[in-house]
Amino acid sequence: MVVYSEDHREETCRRGRIEVICGSMFSGKTEELIRSLRRATFAHQRVEIFKPSIDTRYSEEEVVSHDNNSIKSTPIDSSASILLFTSEIDVVGIDEAQFFDDGLPGVCNELANRGVRVIIAGLDMDFKGVPFGPIPALCAIADEVTKVHAICVKCGNLAYVSHRTVLNDKRVLLGEKEEYEPLCRCCYQKALKEDMSK
Ligand SMILES: [Zn+2]
Secondary structure: OOOOOHHHHHHHOOOOEEEEEEEOOOOOHHHHHHHHHHHHHHOOOOEEEEEEOOOOOOOOOEEOOOOOOOEEOEEEOOOOHHHHHOOOOOEEEEOOHHHOOOOHHHHHHHHHHOOOEEEEEEEOEOOOOOEOOOHHHHHHHOOEEEEEOOEOOOOOOEOOEEEEOOOOOOOOOOOOHHHEEEEOHHHHHHHHHHHHOO
16 A cells, blocks of 8 residues: 655646736736735745836836835746746746737646646737737636736726827837726726827
8 A cells, every 4th residue: 555645745746827817907917916026935836927028117137016015026038937937936926928929828838737836917909909918828827817807097996908198009108107007898898989189
C-alpha cells in the first residue's frame, strides 16, 4: 500500500488555474489584482507580477493602482518572456493585460497546465467599446472571470465603458482621469451623439 503524504499530494496535483478580472477604467481591476496577490503572499506562495513595458505611467517597477496601493512588478515587452521568469513561482499576476500581444492566452494556458495560478487584470473594451487585445480570448479560456464596474459619472448606474473625453483616435492613449470617464450604456450612446456634433 502506498501512503501519500499531504505534501506529496499537493506536489502531484498543484491546482493551476486562470482568473481574469476585467472591466472599464476606474472599475478597481488593479486593486482587485493586488488584493488577490497580497493574500497569496500571506499564504507563503511565491508570487511574480508582470505588466507590459508600454505602461510606464507611474513607475517602472511597480503595479500601481489609482489609490496608490502598489506592489512590485516586472515590465516586459513580450508575453513569451513570462515563461522565462516563472520556473519556481506559484502565482503569476498580470496587469494591464490588454496591451500584451496575442500570445498571452497561450502563455497563460501553459502556466496553468504546469500548476500555476494565473491572475490577469485588464480592460475588457477600448474607448470605442471594442473588445481589447487578448482579453476576450483570455476570458474564454479562464476558469473564472470577474467583471468589475465603475460608476457612470452622468447617472450613477454601473458603468460599462471608458468614454474618451479628448478628441484623439489612437487606441492606446494612457490616460488619467481628465481623458476618460466611465459611462453606462445609455449615457455612452448620448455622449457619442454629442461627440459627433462637435
Ligand atoms: Zn449613465
